[in-house]
Amino acid sequence: MKYQVSMAMAFTLAGSLAVQAACPDYQTPQQAPAAPQPAKKSFRHFGSKLLSGLYAPWHMVHDSMVAAGQSATLVGKFDYDALLHKDLEDERVHVYLFGSNMREWEYLGSQLTDSDGKISLPLGPRPIGEYRVRMVVEGDGSAVEGFLSVVERGRDTILFDIDGTLTINDFEAYADYAGLKTAAAFYYAPQMVQAYQQKGYQIIYLTARPYWVTRDAREWFGKQHLLAWHYRSNPYADGPIPPNTEQHKTDYVRYLRDTVGLNIVRAYGNALTDIAAYGNGGIAKADTWIIGQHAGKSGTQAIGSDYAWHFSSVVASTPPAACQR
Numbered sequence: 001m002k003y004q005v006s007m008a009m010a011f012t013l014a015g016s017l018a019v020q021a022a023c024p025d026y027q028t029p030q031q032a033p034a035a036p037q038p039a040k041k042s043f044r045h046f047g048s049k050l051l052s053g054l055y056a057p058w059h060m061v062h063d064s065m066v067a068a069g070q071s072a073t074l075v076g077k078f079d080y081d082a083l084l085h086k087d088l089e090d091e092r093v094h095v096y097l098f099g100s101n102m103r104e105w106e107y108l109g110s111q112l113t114d115s116d117g118k119i120s121l122p123l124g125p126r127p128i129g130e131y132r133v134r135m136v137v138e139g140d141g142s143a144v145e146g147f148l149s150v151v152e153r154g155r156d157t158i159l160f161d162i163d164g165t166l167t168i169n170d171f172e173a174y175a176d177y178a179g180l181k182t183a184a185a186f187y188y189a190p191q192m193v194q195a196y197q198q199k200g201y202q203i204i205y206l207t208a209r210p211y212w213v214t215r216d217a218r219e220w221f222g223k224q225h226l227l228a229w230h231y232r233s234n235p236y237a238d239g240p241i242p243p244n245t246e247q248h249k250t251d252y253v254r255y256l257r258d259t260v261g262l263n264i265v266r267a268y269g270n271a272l273t274d275i276a277a278y279g280n281g282g283i284a285k286a287d288t289w290i291i292g293q294h295a296g297k298s299g300t301q302a303i304g305s306d307y308a309w310h311f312s313s314v315v316a317s318t319p320p321a322a323c324q325r
Helices: 002-021 046-054 172-177 189-198 211-223 245-260 272-280 308-317
Strands: 060-062 064-067 072-077 092-099 106-112 118-123 129-137 143-151 156-160 202-210 231-234 263-269 288-290
Touching: 060 143, 060 211, 064 072, 064 245, 072 092, 072 129, 072 143, 092 118, 106 118, 156 189, 156 245, 189 202, 189 308, 202 211, 202 245, 211 231, 231 245, 245 263, 245 272, 263 272, 272 288
Parallel strands: 064 143, 156 202, 156 263, 202 231, 263 288
Antiparallel strands: 060 072, 072 118, 092 106, 092 129, 129 143
16 A cells, blocks of 8 residues: 555656646747857859848748657748848758757758748657757858747647737838837737746747748847747748738647647737637637727627736736646
8 A cells, every 4th residue: 555655646746747847948948058150151152142242131930839749840041131032042051959958059950942042951859848940051151040849738828919919000010120110019918928928838929920020020029028939920922911811820720739739728819810710720719819999709808908907817817827737
């Protein structure tokens, strides 16, 4: 009997430790050692050298999220100039990784960009954790970073739209992109996101923004003292307002729930496309919170003119994520 009790206590303790270890590791990626830089070599093509000399780099990395045991693919896009977005073709890019339970950057190898200025690097299963991805162009040393999240199934998650949800309207992003102003956040929106983070929830930003404004989005997160990841933009590239917003968001919500296995306990939005996409993705209306003119529509939960009351009542009373219990 004593042995059985001891074993039961051991299993309980092990289970408890396993749960605690499953909380998102937001600290390690933010405490990375000095950034690695490969030896600089000449561009493979004269046109690339000319491009690099004339225009500023406008590279981006697509954040990736997979479940434990799944393989990830790290995708980077390399172009120059905020307006032209001239692709960097057939040039070598080096890739590095740093994150949970790591002390140094790991070199993952290199690839040549394709005709769209992209690289796509397969990565085998990694331990549960949060990782920083760094990609460096060999020809001029320009670099860009993104993130990889490896999560356990069932992790409690909060999902946010950005424009008109965290920012005060849908057009703030373009003024930000044009350098006219910093997009204004709703009152208490940043504090709300921070509170969920501190309670141990996985944070996800799902936006209709085209991928080429990713740099501005990450800069905006920094100005608001928010995590810069996990950020999922629309891969559509042919205009400032992608036409497939609802399908883009529906597909990604389904991926997060069905393939990654996340438990999305609350989702925030402002648009009819948010309401439809969250519903089509399987998020209950009771867990869908909408701000703005569509608040409360289709059975969703209404938020007032800002997040002050919501923060002090709903968010404050929300229990910690399962990993902290």
